[in-house]
Amino acid sequence: MSKTSNIMRLALLQLKGSKDKVANVQNAVSKIEAAVKEHKPRLITLPECFNAPYGTKYFREYSETIPDGYTSLQLSNLAKKHQVYIVGGTIPELGENDAIYNTCTVWSPTGDLVAKHRKMHLFDIDVKGGIRFKESETLSAGNDFTIIDVDGHKIGIGICYDIRFEEMARLYRNAGCEMIIYPAAFNMTTGPLHWELLQRSRANDNQLFVVTTSPARDTSAEYVAYGHSMVVNPWAKVQQSASEGEETLVADIDFSEVEQVRQQIPVFGQRRLDLYATEKKST
Numbered sequence: 568m569s570k571t572s573n574i575m576r577l578a579l580l581q582l583k584g585s586k587d588k589v590a591n592v593q594n595a596v597s598k599i600e601a602a603v604k605e606h607k608p609r610l611i612t613l614p615e616c617f618n619a620p621y622g623t624k625y626f627r628e629y630s631e632t633i634p635d636g637y638t639s640l641q642l643s644n645l646a647k648k649h650q651v652y653i654v655g656g657t658i659p660e661l662g663e664n665d666a667i668y669n670t671c672t673v674w675s676p677t678g679d680l681v682a683k684h685r686k687m688h689l690f691d692i693d694v695k696g697g698i699r700f701k702e703s704e705t706l707s708a709g710n711d712f713t714i715i716d717v718d719g720h721k722i723g724i725g726i727c728y729d730i731r732f733e734e735m736a737r738l739y740r741n742a743g744c745e746m747i748i749y750p751a752a753f754n755m756t757t758g759p760l761h762w763e764l765l766q767r768s769r770a771n772d773n774q775l776f777v778v779t780t781s782p783a784r785d786t787s788a789e790y791v792a793y794g795h796s797m798v799v800n801p802w803a804k805v806q807q808s809a810s811e812g813e814e815t816l817v818a819d820i821d822f823s824e825v826e827q828v829r830q831q832i833p834v835f836g837q838r839r840l841d842l843y844a845t846e847k848k849s850t
């Protein structure tokens with residue numbers, strides 16, 4: 568698709584969550600409706616695990632099939648009704664052979680499912696005195712990279728822990744991406760340490776926009792999300808950041824900044840590919 572404009576308005580919906588799936592989805596519906604009415608975004612992003620509690624004991628219980636499950640149908644209808652792209656955060660997906668995935672769905676303005684990204688790197692950490700989490704107890708990992716085209720701009724999709732793996736972001740850059748969107752739920756241990764650092768690092772490594780959308784922070788929840796949904800520009804500057812609560816962050820993206828930084832700091836062409844390379848293995 569050829570580039571129709573360098574300017575794109577995003578709405579990042581930092582949403583509260585609960586153990587009530589229907590209430591979670593209906594909250595997303597109302598916030599999407601409000602964002603469209605007030606801001607007319609081209610693309611809307613939702614948080615990781617926005618329709619369910621973020622916890623290994625909940626994933627199977629809250630899982631649903633894609634694209635015919637309840638949450639998918641709601642997002643598809645909204646995308647078509649408002650003629651907007653929706654990067655639908657993530658939901659627990661019931662996949663083939665009864666496997667469960669942490670999956671991001673992307674809906675076009677015609678309501679079609681144009682991409683489905685399954686979290687490639689499962690969040691398995693054990694920080695002493697901090698947090699222990701082991702997605703691999705119940706989830707399977709995805710094996711595919713996901714790139715969408717919005718108005719001629721290639722956008723990579725990753726999910727939360729995927730942001731820690733610079734090879735993935737580099738491969739998106741190598742494929743021509745100007746932005747990477749990560750629905751993500753960092754926590755109160757790793758959030759203060761790494762949330763902004765990782766986004767600015769991936770943006771700087773690859774001279775592209777990095778966009779993250781977190782759940783709102785709920786200190787009564789079993790998993791307390793960090794919040795601070797963010798847009799980082801290709802200069803690795805934080806363009807905009809939400810706070811901790813439920814919030815809609817509206818950002819006007821100027822993709823011409825990507826070319827500007829790449830021309831002024833031309834690291835991509837200066838790589839010593841005679842000595843090293845970042846390569847995608849065929850699966």
Ligand SMILES: NC(=O)CC(=O)C(=O)O
Nearest residue numbers: 690727728752753754757
């Ligand atoms: N929750 C995640 O997938 C990742 C995370 O919180 C971290 O990397 O820290």
